[in-house]
Amino acid sequence: MKFKLIIDKEKDEEVVATVHSCSALTDEIEALILKHAGADRIPAYRDDDMKMLAFSDIECVTVLDGKTYAIDSKNQRYRLRQRLYELEALLPSSFIRINKSTLANEKRLDRFAVTYSGAVDAVFQCGYTEYVSRRCFAQIKRRFDEK
Amino acid sequence: MKKFLKEFLLRGLICASGGPIVLAIIYGILGANGTVEVFSPREVCMGILTITLLAFIAAGMTAIYQMEQLPLPIMILLHGGALYIAYILTYLINGWLHNSLVPILIFTGIFVAGYALIWLIIYSIEKAKTEVLNKKLKEKL
Numbered sequence: 307m308k309f310k311l312i313i314d315k316e317k318d319e320e321v322v323a324t325v326h327s328c329s330a331l332t333d334e335i336e337a338l339i340l341k342h343a344g345a346d347r348i349p350a351y352r353d354d355d356m357k358m359l360a361f362s363d364i365e366c367v368t369v370l371d372g373k374t375y376a377i378d379s380k381n382q383r384y385r386l387r388q389r390l391y392e393l394e395a396l397l398p399s400s401f402i403r404i405n406k407s408t409l410a411n412e413k414r415l416d417r418f419a420v421t422y423s424g425a426v427d428a429v430f431q432c433g434y435t436e437y438v439s440r441r442c443f444a445q446i447k448r449r450f451d452e453k
Numbered sequence: 454m455k456k457f458l459k460e461f462l463l464r465g466l467i468c469a470s471g472g473p474i475v476l477a478i479i480y481g482i483l484g485a486n487g488t489v490e491v492f493s494p495r496e497v498c499m500g501i502l503t504i505t506l507l508a509f510i511a512a513g514m515t516a517i518y519q520m521e522q523l524p525l526p527i528m529i530l531l532h533g534g535a536l537y538i539a540y541i542l543t544y545l546i547n548g549w550l551h552n553s554l555v556p557i558l559i560f561t562g563i564f565v566a567g568y569a570l571i572w573l574i575i576y577s578i579e580k581a582k583t584e585v586l587n588k589k590l591k592e593k594l
Contacts, residue, residue, distance in 0.1 A: 330593075412590070412593070415590060417587050417590065418583045418586050418587055418590070419583070420576065420579050420580045420583050421525070424525065424529075424572060424575050424576050424579055425525040425579075426579060426583055437525075440518065443582075446586065447582065447586060450586060450589040450590070450593070451589075
């Protein structure tokens, strides 16, 4: 892999990487750039408190009763102001859709578990469990096969 | 619900024509074996109509699995229940099953066993897929 650095004060600053597939390296580059730009956190609300929640602390983002919540590594639920599709564009690529209303941080996934009814659940490191839809399961499988 | 009905109709209409084809194959086999030599127009018409409806329902009901908000056991119950009712009515209307307790119980037993077997196969496949995925997840982390 080559490394190319272009210094041009006329252009907007951006980091572009051309790779064959996502890898631990691309994840690290993405996290580093987001952190450097101060865009690795999101305002999250719990009771009357507001906290800047680091993306790396979020296990998953889910919609419950029409409201968007982030579940952190301590299994605490925080309200987010953005809609799920906005978060999908905002969050790093380690966040993958596991059903119509949930984005999972694959780095915080503990395992996938099959239920006796034949469905698949995603079990997070904090113990939180969320179902995986069949369509998303196939997409996750393809994503893992590529890596 | 609107999405389900649309998907139900679409899937049902796509597969409904498969029913009479299956019926024609069965009639062909029965005729070739000499099991049945003559069908009355009523039997043929009723057979074609009911089996078309059965294929429509059987295919259409798979749309239930698109309704992510429903828990899977409920989906299985609704799917299995609809299939059971559709099958048993088709068999009874066409006289393929005697309308008495013992044949209906035997049919029910076979249906439940068949349905359970299919789900066991699906469960095993899903389990195997999940184990592969877990292995890849562990490698990744």
